[in-house]
Amino acid sequence: MIDHVYISVTDIKRSLAFYAEALKPLGWSLFGNYSAASGPEGVPDLYGLGDDMYGKGTGVGSSIWLRQRTPGETGLYLGIVCDTNEQVDAAYAAAIKAGGIDEGKPADRTYFAPGYYAANVADFDGNRLEFVHKAWNPKRHA
Template sequence: MPDLLDHISINVTNIAKAQTFYDPVLALLGYKVAFEFEGMLAYKSPIRDTTILLYLVNSPSPLALTQHVAFKVPSEAEVKEFYTVALASGGKDYGPPGLRLEYADNYYGAFILDLDGNNIEFVTRL
């Protein structure tokens, strides 16, 4: 079955500032900047078997709503690594790595708020 998602867009107030957070975090997934348009930055993974693009879209006005994006990773150790790198890149803790029994018995995840307050999650199934 093909991927159900083609791309995800995240609104940010300053693309250059957001890039200081997303470059190191997305590098852990093999994502890097693929192309740029005025007011938009596109990330793509050349090494993962995926066609999903992640766009950062410049939205200089205050954001009424933030977004939640969950990145699936293969292991508990990688959830912890993403969390550590995201914190070091300026993200704020929104839920440290751990089991989330309220979601499922095998749901292990961590949550970070990016520089614009978007909820970025890293999750694996144990």
């Protein structure tokens, strides 16, 4: 399951309005922003939209985070749901073994939220994957 996607846009305000209206019939809504000032260097300001399950703890939801595009930026950023920290570790190890580029070893990312554990890798074309376990999400598999 996809947890989240970052979409790089040229106009945050216009894009937020577009995505909010386009996804409203599907139960998605604006839910808040993330300030880069509260995280490590390289994490941008983010502007969030989520489905009707996202962040409620009653099921595993999905989100889209808009970020300001930088000159020459390309590629996709995709967050993949993991049910445990061990799955994050295993996916990260497999991606590195397959030739992926380390962009953040498995670790707690409490600057996003308590219980947020993730690892980041890039492929050969600069597309990025984040393997993420959110402690508040119910497990999807028994």
